[in-house]
Amino acid sequence: MSRELPQAFGRRAFGDDPATYDAIRPDYPDWVYDTLRERCGLGPGCAAFEVGAGTGIATRRLLAAGADPVVAVEPDARLAAFLRQSTPSPALSIVGAPFETAELPRADFDLGLAATSFHWLDELVALHRAAALLRPGGWWAMVWNVYGDDDRADPFHEATNALLSDGPKSPSGGGRSGVPFALQVNARKSAFGRSGAFADLTHEARPWELVLDADQTVALYSTYSDITARPPDERRAVLGELRRIAVEQFGGRVVRNVITILYTARRA
Numbered sequence: 001m002s003r004e005l006p007q008a009f010g011r012r013a014f015g016d017d018p019a020t021y022d023a024i025r026p027d028y029p030d031w032v033y034d035t036l037r038e039r040c041g042l043g044p045g046c047a048a049f050e051v052g053a054g055t056g057i058a059t060r061r062l063l064a065a066g067a068d069p070v071v072a073v074e075p076d077a078r079l080a081a082f083l084r085q086s087t088p089s090p091a092l093s094i095v096g097a098p099f100e101t102a103e104l105p106r107a108d109f110d111l112g113l114a115a116t117s118f119h120w121l122d123e124l125v126a127l128h129r130a131a132a133l134l135r136p137g138g139w140w141a142m143v144w145n146v147y148g149d150d151d152r153a154d155p156f157h158e159a160t161n162a163l164l165s166d167g168p169k170s171p172s173g174g175g176r177s178g179v180p181f182a183l184q185v186n187a188r189k190s191a192f193g194r195s196g197a198f199a200d201l202t203h204e205a206r207p208w209e210l211v212l213d214a215d216q217t218v219a220l221y222s223t224y225s226d227i228t229a230r231p232p233d234e235r236r237a238v239l240g241e242l243r244r245i246a247v248e249q250f251g252g253r254v255v256r257n258v259i260t261i262l263y264t265a266r267r268a
Helices: 007-011 018-024 030-040 057-064 077-086 123-133 155-164 185-195 214-222 232-248
Strands: 048-051 070-073 092-095 109-115 134-147 198-212 254-267
Touching (some): 030 109, 030 134, 030 254, 109 123, 185 198
Parallel strands (some): 048 109, 070 092
């Protein structure tokens, strides 16, 4: 029987191999950053903070858009070190602490962002913390790349479901509901409402496809918390079987359905 990983596991789940994580995890589609520019003021001089910045996949896009300063909050020292080395910028500072207790250098940010990280936090605590860091009228954004889509055929998921179903599960998966955390729109809206700290909440979701070869498939799955939480021998066995399925049943070409969903809200 599978078990849901505790939220605290997210603070150490991804730091064993930051280079692979950074290379294989896809960026968010351009429309996400276009929305942050057009709706949330991302651009030159925008003061931004990012929650769970990881290796800096989204961080680099904030910097490229001209945000300055950008404060990246990352509790895993290994990921923070990778980010510091890979993304040298005078506009970037890194705070190595959990978001709930991190001491940030200001409390009047224009934009806060959580990119595939918010499900590792206590939702209401994190929303109140985010609001406290924003200036009045500042924007909070949450984005996810969600793998899987009930509206599209998913042969690779079907072929590997039995292999993965009994292992530990990330809180991103939605638990017993089977609906991913990010796609539980009513629940996310309810949390914003209960926080009482935000207005003008919007969300947008768009589907796309990620095409991988066998090596890329193994590399991507090796970064999932569902995999990193397993004992090393079991992890190697599961990844080996994933490779075999990718090669023998899919000819080395795996298509994963992805939904990118973005929430934005203005501090009331």
